[in-house]
Amino acid sequence: MTTIDGTTVKKLVVACDAGMGSSVMLASTVRKQLAKNGVTVEHTSVQEIPGDADVILTHAGLAERARGVAGGTPVVAFNLFLGDPAVTKVVTAIQKGQTIDV
Amino acid sequence: MSDVDPAALLSPGAIRLAERAADRTEAIRLTGQALVDCGAVEPAYVPAMLEREESVSTYIGEGVAIPHATLAGKDAVLRDALCFLRFPDGVDWAGSQVNVCIGIAAKGDGHVDILAELAQILIDPERAAALRAAESAETVLAMLTPAPEETPEPTEEGER
Numbered sequence: 001m002t003t004i005d006g007t008t009v010k011k012l013v014v015a016c017d018a019g020m021g022s023s024v025m026l027a028s029t030v031r032k033q034l035a036k037n038g039v040t041v042e043h044t045s046v047q048e049i050p051g052d053a054d055v056i057l058t059h060a061g062l063a064e065r066a067r068g069v070a071g072g073t074p075v076v077a078f079n080l081f082l083g084d085p086a087v088t089k090v091v092t093a094i095q096k097g098q099t100i101d102v
Numbered sequence: 103m104s105d106v107d108p109a110a111l112l113s114p115g116a117i118r119l120a121e122r123a124a125d126r127t128e129a130i131r132l133t134g135q136a137l138v139d140c141g142a143v144e145p146a147y148v149p150a151m152l153e154r155e156e157s158v159s160t161y162i163g164e165g166v167a168i169p170h171a172t173l174a175g176k177d178a179v180l181r182d183a184l185c186f187l188r189f190p191d192g193v194d195w196a197g198s199q200v201n202v203c204i205g206i207a208a209k210g211d212g213h214v215d216i217l218a219e220l221a222q223i224l225i226d227p228e229r230a231a232a233l234r235a236a237e238s239a240e241t242v243l244a245m246l247t248p249a250p251e252e253t254p255e256p257t258e259e260g261e262r
Binding site: 017019020021022025028029059081 | 163172206213
């Protein structure tokens with residue numbers, strides 16, 4: 001269990017296996033949702049997760065691999081590429097400056 | 103951010119509107135073949151697409167899947183490209199029905215704007231239904247072409 005303080009998130013990374021498909025889609029929707037919050041949203045392959053990410057979103061099937069390269073950065077797993085509640089929770093926490101458990 | 107011409111990424115020959123597949127594997131093979139036919143990938147890309155599907159499904163909702171390779175398959179990509187295959191009769195995708203496969207081949211980020219537009223379409227059930235029902239390549243391309251005024255975001259992002 002980790003906590004995410006929405007006020008401290010500056011860079012959110014969406015990771016998938018190749019970084020060319022699903023992560024691109026999800027990153028584009030999250031980027032729009034967080035456009036007014038000054039958060040950088042990037043998409044990447046799991047292997048290339050940048051060290052300065054504050055939160056990592058990844059598919060449940062890739063979460064273990066992501067945690068392996070994430071260091072202490074919180075990894076939030078999702079199952080749906082559109083409208084996943086776990087993603088919504090993180091987005092809302094950033095928008096409203098809330099602290100959440102993930 | 104990119105000035106890539108959508109029609110160059112999604113060529114008319116890569117938009118196929120009356121496909122038929124017995125199952126998900128055949129649908130992915132057809133999607134991969136469309137990318138091979140338009141010179142976007144080498145044939146070795148197709149098995150990597152099937153491999154990716156085994157690990158994590160590329161079904162993204164609203165009857166749409168976006169088959170693409172694993173990271174290992176990237177070496178077989180010749181240029182960034184998309185293809186659009188419509189399956190009017192649907193394909194069973196591990197319990198979900200898929201009517202549209204958008205195949206992706208990418209080394210860079212040239213296709214990102216079109217996928218962003220796709221995401222916007224799919225969060226609107228009416229537009230998603232229109233995309234599934236598209237009867238012409240022109241309609242498909244027009245729907246997936248990002249609106250020019252989209253960058254400054256003039257509209258208020260509505261909370262639902």
